[in-house]
Amino acid sequence: MKHILGIVLIILGGISYYFFSHYEGHLIPVPFLFTILSAGIVVLGFYIFIHFLKAPEPYNFIEIRRLKKEGEKIDIVLLDCDFLINNYTVEKEISSNYKVQGLDTIYNGRRSVKNIDYDQIVLVHEYIVNGKSEKFYSQTIFKEEITLRFLLEKQSRTFIYVDKKNRDNYYFDLEFLEVQ
Secondary structure (H helix, E strand, C coil): CHHHHHHHHHHHHHHHHHHHHCCCCCCCCCHHHHHHHHHHHHHHHHHHHHHHHCCCCCCCHHHHHHHHHHCEEEEEEHHHCEEEEEEEEEEEECCCCHHHHHHHHHHCCCCCEEEEEEEEEEEEEEEEECCEEEEEECCCECCCHHHHHHHHHHHCEEEEEECCCCCCCEEECCCHHHHC
16 A cells, blocks of 8 residues: 555656746746755655565564574374365456456356455364463465365474463464475
């Protein structure tokens, strides 16, 4: 959203820069100052656009490294985890031309639509410590359930690294899935 602000500032700054650099009227006593200000707005817009365009990192790698080094290491059997599954289908228009879509609807309503299936799975591991049950949730995995079960069976085991001071801070190690 902030990169849109950058684009707006670039456009407004560019328009005002062009206006004030070609201004020959008498109402504005020093148009040169407004030209410089407009150029500054363009530079600010580029800075905001470039700065906020970077994709955020999904994890804090320094924190993961710290948890792996200092945290409690819980060995788990992957197929003993529960699966939270969210599968859904989205209809995507094949053609963006509304005339084509309209004609396709008359003859065959499904011709201009493509179904895209999405699979989202979260692993849940229940761990009992001193008679208390704790649940650890993995990051969302974007794989089909059958494929995921095959990969989990192949890997067999992994670790959950839990911060010793704050048990809500943990890392469910599924890095082996990224290699696939």
